[in-house]
Amino acid sequence: MSDMNKFSLDDTDRLSFGAARNLSEAAGSEIVLQPLDLRLPDSAHHAEELSLCGTWEFARDGNASARLGTPWKDKFTGHVPCSIHKALFDAGLLPDPTVGRNQILAREESFHTWWLRCRFRFSADNDSRWHLCFDGVADRCIIWLNGKEIARHQGMFGIPEIDVTELLEPDNELTVMLEPIPFEAMEENNAANNASWRRSVVINNVYGWHYSNLPSLGIWQPVRLRPLAAIELHDPFIFTRDAAAGRMALCVPISATAPATETLRLGIRPLNFDGQALSCDIPVKLDAGHGELRYEFTIPHARLWWPNDLGEQNLYEMTVAVGTSVYRHQFGIRTIEMAPLPGGVDANLYNWQFVINGRHIFVSGTGWCTADALLDLTRERYERFLSLARDQHIRMMRAWGCGLPETDDFYDLCDRVGIMIMQEWPTAWDSHNDQPMDILKETVERHTIRLRNYPSLVMYGAGNESPNPFGEAIDMMGRAAIELDGTRPYHRGEPWGGSKHDYGTWWGNEHIDHHLSAVAPFWGEFGLASVPSVESVNRYLPEESRELWPPENNPDFVYHTPVFGYANDLARLKRCAEYFLPQDYDLKQFVAASQFAQALAVRRVLERSRTRYPECTGVLYYKLNDNFPAVSWSSVDWYGAPKIAHYVFQDSFEPLHACVLFDHCGFEGQAVELPVYALDDNNELAAVRHCEVTVRAFDAGLHLIREQRYTPQPDGSAPMRLGSFCLSCEETVSAPLFVVCDIVADQSPRSRTFYFSNFESTRGGLFRLPQTTLTLFVTDNRVTIRNTGAKPAVGVMLAIPGHNHYVSFSDNFLWIDPGQELTVLVSGADETTMTLLAISCLNMVEE
Incomplete structure (x- = not known):
């Protein structure tokens, strides 16, 4: 049977919801926009809110x-x-x-x-x-x-x-x-x-x-x-028919207290780029009561909205006015389609291939948590986290069903930084069977209408981790997605239909190797918890308990673990951190070790998933942010301070990236062949004269023990298997062992990532590396770091004590070769703040 005669889970779900109509399917009257700015008459000015x-x-x-x-x-x-x-x-x-x-x-x-x-x-x-x-x-x-x-x-x-x-x-x-x-x-x-x-x-x-x-x-x-006016507009909805052609459709819900003949005025203008404003006056006859007007039109020279790293986030503003009722909202010219996985249409699977503006893409992403338990949801707070998400090359975030239908500030900023949102409704763990149906329906319908003009919104979801996502409430949400929108997919659950959640290392007490070979068609959620920075920990510990050690002797520290210490939280945390810790350790080492574990475990899933594209079409690790300061799965803590994971994931999600895959963290005395890949989301290498990937291995003394070079052959945006990095059993006896991977295009360094393995047998080995020396040169917001020693500098970190929750670094947690200079850009710091700049690394000579 051909795919044309098969039904995916998307298809069968849509049919099962029993929607009365699909809002996006009905055609409208053709109108022509003129190259004129919209001018509203004085009569259109209504009493203000x-x-x-x-x-x-x-x-x-x-x-x-x-x-x-x-x-x-x-x-x-x-x-x-x-x-x-x-x-x-x-x-x-x-x-x-x-x-x-x-x-x-x-x-x-x-x-x-x-x-x-x-x-x-x-x-x-x-x-x-x-x-x-x-x-x-x-x-x-x-x-x-x-x-x-x-x-x-x-x-x-x-x-x-x-x-x-x-x-x-x-x-x-x-x-x-x-x-x-x-x-x-x-x-x-x-x-x-x-x-x-x-x-x-x-x-x-x-x-x-x-x-x-x-x-x-x-x-x-x-x-x-x-x-209220005599004629009221009720959240007009604009959507894209054909992105390349600039073909748009407009649905205008409208009500009138009495029959009327009026002029509907439509204005379209560029919001964040220079371009021609457009407008059109349309005569309309209205009956008393509620109705709906529909129009089709073309925006000439359309500039499309693209996800982060794949193009520009071009936004327009729409103005619709009738009588004294005026509605304004931003929008983007953007289509979304869902295509099947390479195996073809499957009745048990959703179509997991995201197709944006006709382009098949890999989705690099994360989970999004309610930004503050005290509901202090300021635009400034959103800006901090979403700018870090942009820097991390995030293209999608899952606003999961344990949170909220996110705010307009959140969606406006996601539109501007190019982060697609999977918006789940506030249900979880089959709560839809218990929650009042009328309240759920009111919530879903109200916020579908409110959010549907934002191009960053790309999918609706029924909720989080419901084992049985069926019933009246689930179907109601599906109908709303079709009847009130119709342009976006809706999933009845997450995970469901081929997506996967996995916490085997944390909740299942699996070895950290569990993450290294984990695969899924689409990752909806997985991760590992870690401790925030020492500076952040000391912000949430009372002064009198900051010196209490070890952590099990500190009830305040234990309280700020995932389940307040009730779920063996500290034991789980220590088990993951102790892969890297010496026998005796302090808070600083404990924080670093827990963050090493998080960065290592999650990063391996991110990179393996990218190399499997299109068998795997996306990966959403859990999670970017927190609702409260605590040990958690976030890559950025509640205060806004990035963990090591933020920078490691930033490297893993770079559009042009080279990586090495590992099946195990430890392979001492074993010959290994480690797959090497080049990843090029935007086919940048097609325009490059020469590109080279170099993989090197270093022993515990930071001596170079093996180097191999590879030449990628561009193949569109498909992952490129370059070969294997081979180490003999004699070369792998080192504990720890480091692998460094660089990609250079036309003599310009484009990406570097480094890995550590064989760390279990010699406890604390990462904290006893041969030392080197570093110097800093600061010019305005540019920091040049030079390794002036004879050994590589491992895990170089810049920080500005007291300001890390709002200052950003373009890169961090670096490997710097002897004699090498790297430049890092700092944002958010003024001249005075820059004087507090500090540097550290795992093997730097302390002054």
Whole structure:
């Protein structure tokens, strides 16, 4: 049977959801855009929204009779939007929840009733109706305006708009009561784990199952009054029919209070590049009630949106205006298709080959965690982590079902840095069977409509690690993906349909070799936990416990492990770190060793996956970031400080990269043939006159014991097997043993990576290498490092103490040959900060 007559799991899933229609399939009227900027008439200017963000009053406990319309003697003030925990901390009423075990104290505030109140003046200069909008309240609330109850709601991802026109006065009082978070014990071995999240729709990663135990409570997203017009636009949707041709479609949901003849004005302008603005005036006849307008058009000289490293992230802004209703949103010209794996269409597999703008790509990626347990989700915080993701050559992040439908700031920044998002809805571990269906449906539909114009959004997912992703809720999400969008795939689960999750080394206590030969058609999640930097650890340890050692003697250290120490966390951590540690070690060595283990284990999966393309089409390691400061699987800690893994993964994901594959970490006294590959995602080598890959091996004395050279033969973007790097049994007796791999194109060094093996038999060998000397030369933001010794410098790290959470280095954790100079660029540091620059490496002579 040919593939044309077969059905993939995507096909059978789509049919099973029973969607009433596919929003993207219906054709629209053809319109022609003119090379003119859109000019809106004065009549199009409508009353502006009134923000109710800012200073609010907060008070704990009490009832409606005591709180409505009365002075609050026990009040304090805070800034909305925020969580209750953040407001208490900012007001000096709660110690920093991130330090020590203060989180235990802060958590108790989630189990109280909280009252929030603001007063505002209002004057209407037209006949508009006004809706009160809460974009996010956690979790169950009752709302009063001027003493009248106007809404009750559950679910933290937005409240349906409330018509308050008849209740508004010149002076107004808005009061919100937040009900306590329920507690439902879940596990005997983790008394903190609160299963009540399964009875609502919330961010569940703050409910005590992973290093954060601050169940969200608060008005955590903006509050505003929105004027309604006689004719209302309801989130128009623009999407790409044919990227190369610039063919676009526009769907305009619209409502009118009465029949009307109007002009719909459409404007398209470049948002982040120079180009011609376009516009079109379209006469429309509207019936009373809700309707939908559809149009098809061409954007001439279209500039496409591409994922990170594969092209530019060109963005346009769309403006749609009818009467006094105006809608603006950015978009990109981008198509996504899913093609089958090389084995062809399979009824048990999703089509895992991502095809962007007609181009088959390998997906280099990671997991994305809620950025802060206290819900301090500032644009600046997002910018820090997403810029590091861009530098790490990340093309996709999985916003997993334990988090949230991400914010507009998050998606705007992902659009700009070229990071595709797999957005999962907030379900996990079959919770969709327990969560209220109406709240789930409200959440899914609301945020599908909100997010669908962002080109970075490329896939919807039902949730995280549900063993049985079936049922009414899963089908509802599938229908929403088709009926409200139709241009993006939807997966009923992750892992499912061929993707894989693997934590054999951490939870399964497997040897670290487990990672070296692991394969999958698509990696949805895997990883290894490590300790943040010493500087970060000392930020979350109270001063009085910073000197407590070993770590099992420090309850604050143990508390900041993945499950607060309840799941043998420290034993698991030590087992992984002790591959590299001497018999006696300190915190600095412990941190380094745990980060070595993480970098080694994950990097081997990343590189092996890339060399298997297209049998493996993508790899999403777990994870980029944290919701709380702790020992975790992240490559960048909660504060924003990169771990060693960040730089190692950055090397592994370079578009032009050479690598060596290993089946085992230890092979002392054994002859080995190690496969050598060149990886060239963008076919750069086709334009190069000469390219050479050099692989070298060094023994424990850092003596060169073998060198081989290879010449890649470009073959599009396919991985190039260059041969094997062969070491005899005599050459592998060294412990440790290092392998260094360089790729040079037209005499320009393009990529270097180094590996360490044979580290188990000589405990602590990486910390006892022959020493060398390094010098630094700093010019503005350029740092030149010179190895002035006779031995290679291993694991060279730059840092700026006290500033590593916001300063960035273009490269780090380096191998520098004797006499060699390398230049590293520093961003985010001013002239004064640069004076604090420090350097270290595994074998540097200490001054």
